[in-house]
Amino acid sequence: SQQGEEDPQALSIQEGENATMNCSYKTSINNLQWYRQNSGRGLVHLILIRSNEREKHSGRLRVTLDTSKKSSSLLITASRAADTASYFCATVNTGTASKLTFGTGTRLQVTL
Amino acid sequence: DAGVTQSPTHLIKTRGQQVTLRCSPKSGHDTVSWYQQALGQGPQFIFQYYEEEERQRGNFPDRFSGHQFPNYSSELNVNALLLGDSALYLCASSQIAGAMKAFFGQGTRLTVV
Numbered sequence: 001s002q003q004g005e006e007d008p009q010a011l012s013i014q015e016g017e018n019a020t021m022n023c024s025y026k027t028s029i030n031n032l033q034w035y036r037q038n039s040g041r042g043l044v045h046l047i048l049i050r051s052n053e054r055e056k057h058s059g060r061l062r063v064t065l066d067t068s069k070k071s072s073s074l075l076i077t078a079s080r081a082a083d084t085a086s087y088f089c090a091t092v093n094t095g096t097a098s099k100l101t102f103g104t105g106t107r108l109q110v111t112l
Numbered sequence: 113d114a115g116v117t118q119s120p121t122h123l124i125k126t127r128g129q130q131v132t133l134r135c136s137p138k139s140g141h142d143t144v145s146w147y148q149q150a151l152g153q154g155p156q157f158i159f160q161y162y163e164e165e166e167r168q169r170g171n172f173p174d175r176f177s178g179h180q181f182p183n184y185s186s187e188l189n190v191n192a193l194l195l196g197d198s199a200l201y202l203c204a205s206s207q208i209a210g211a212m213k214a215f216f217g218q219g220t221r222l223t224v225v
Contacts, residue, residue, distance in 0.1 A: 042218040102154030
């Protein structure tokens with residue numbers, strides 16, 4: 001079963017704008033990861049944030065984690081058309097080794 | 113480095129048939145996990161193999177089975193195929209001692225008719 005929900009389900013923005021996606025989960029986690037998927041093919045790892053971290057940056061990506069609210073957000077700054085894809089959060093839950101539990105995903109469309 | 117490779121890329125099978133999907137992990141990785149992704153959904157964990165043994169299993173029936181070989185490559189077998197088994201099957205490799213970051217293959221699109 002899915003771990004939780006992502007919000008919004010779909011997001012359409014113009015190139016240059018920022019995109020924010022939110023993820024909620026249900027259980028205690030070891031870490032939370034964000035992945036990107038183009039056109040229903042393989043997933044690409046974007047960023048990992050551990051349960052004892054609150055914020056992490058990687059290039060144009062900023063991830064926050066609030067374990068008290070069981071939520072995370074992914075911010076993509078200065079979006080490009082090439083960022084068009086589906087984005088998934090995935091948790092590694094406490095006691096489940098490296099098993100990933102995915103959310104439902106956000107479909108991002110970046111237009112010129 | 114070839115990354116994670118899966119074969120075949122597409123497959124069409126008839127209800128009741130059996131299918132085998134294959135995965136070669138990224139060089140240096142010792143753990144292989146399989147996921148099923150239905151259209152419009154997030155991937156769901158099927159099972160994980162390490163040292164040729166199944167370490168963890170998701171909520172999938174026994175019709176789904178797997179194997180890991182000494183070279184760390186893996187197979188996913190599905191027996192008695194149902195229409196609902198139509199999905200993208202993803203293989204992910206990682207290092208058991210690593211930071212739990214997974215590398216995914218491009219997937220096998222299985223269609224059951």
